[in-house]
Amino acid sequence: MTSTDSRIARFPFPFPRDQYRYSTNVEPAGNPATTVAGRWGTTHLEIDSRYHEELAERERILTADPSRHQCLPHMVPAAWDAMLTLMRTLAAEYPDTMALDRRGDSWFWRNDLLGIEHTFVFGDLATLPAPPLVYICGQIQEDVVLLDQREGQLWGDAGLVTFAADWSFGFDVGMSFLEIHGPVPRVHSEKIITRAHNFLMRLEPGQSYRRTNWTLTVDGKLDTSTETYPEWGKDRRTLADGPLDEVGDRLFLRTEVQHLIRLAHSGAVMFLIRTYLLPLRDVASVPEWGARLYKVLEDLPVDMAEYKGISRTREPGMRWLAAHGNVEP
Numbered sequence: 001m002t003s004t005d006s007r008i009a010r011f012p013f014p015f016p017r018d019q020y021r022y023s024t025n026v027e028p029a030g031n032p033a034t035t036v037a038g039r040w041g042t043t044h045l046e047i048d049s050r051y052h053e054e055l056a057e058r059e060r061i062l063t064a065d066p067s068r069h070q071c072l073p074h075m076v077p078a079a080w081d082a083m084l085t086l087m088r089t090l091a092a093e094y095p096d097t098m099a100l101d102r103r104g105d106s107w108f109w110r111n112d113l114l115g116i117e118h119t120f121v122f123g124d125l126a127t128l129p130a131p132p133l134v135y136i137c138g139q140i141q142e143d144v145v146l147l148d149q150r151e152g153q154l155w156g157d158a159g160l161v162t163f164a165a166d167w168s169f170g171f172d173v174g175m176s177f178l179e180i181h182g183p184v185p186r187v188h189s190e191k192i193i194t195r196a197h198n199f200l201m202r203l204e205p206g207q208s209y210r211r212t213n214w215t216l217t218v219d220g221k222l223d224t225s226t227e228t229y230p231e232w233g234k235d236r237r238t239l240a241d242g243p244l245d246e247v248g249d250r251l252f253l254r255t256e257v258q259h260l261i262r263l264a265h266s267g268a269v270m271f272l273i274r275t276y277l278l279p280l281r282d283v284a285s286v287p288e289w290g291a292r293l294y295k296v297l298e299d300l301p302v303d304m305a306e307y308k309g310i311s312r313t314r315e316p317g318m319r320w321l322a323a324h325g326n327v328e329p
Contacts, residue, residue: 003049009038011278014212014255018295024196029208037286043093054141061162068162070173075158078146078268083132133160145271163275166309168226203262210259216310217254220277236312247320248281284325294321
């Protein structure tokens, strides 16, 4: 199986039906989800063929903009909790290449994929080469956001996000969960965000769930954050104004698999956000996917398309699918 075939087989296609509307769409994590092309979701953290490439991209972004990592002072214990939880998860899901061992008052961590062998003391920053979220996010492909629970609300008070899709973690840090989702159309009037907030507040320690989200991205860029808009904002226009036959390779379906985990030690809620990108040409190679994506884009309300930032790109995407993707309008 080629790397392209593997990406298609493991791609989390996000549409169970021909219409998309906002919903909480959560399900227990760890159970494999079957698609017509393969399956995904057998692990909480996925290491794939792009592991080293995406970690290098994260390091480049974080070096250029250290504000992508934020940890308010009261969240330092939660950051350590998150790091140790992610290490335990990696060791359990990838025992051939990852290991975590308790050695007296210290912990020993091994990551054979990166040639790391390191001993640290939990809570002692002097024993790590970087803050805990920076250290562990340099070894996973997921972004991480930590939510503190207080005053009857959840607050986005820590995280490391280098692969945001048209939003800014640096802007959102310190906001409540409800404030962060304030601009999203329909979710307040339809009580979706309130239900999601209440669901997260009820998570028990150790419980984990997942959901998916999606958008369209031009040229396969992982970092389409607000901070870098001057670098990628024009891509939507050049795609819309460019040759139709280029759309299949330039326009990507972008799916986020978001894991929601209540950390046992600190009580914080951890969001893991893993981004997957698949060009329309590969999407259309699975006929059922191409046809469904066309119908979803055709049906999507204007306000949702505008919020997702796809007002300019969805029509070229539909025209390409109709012309080259064996999709009948």
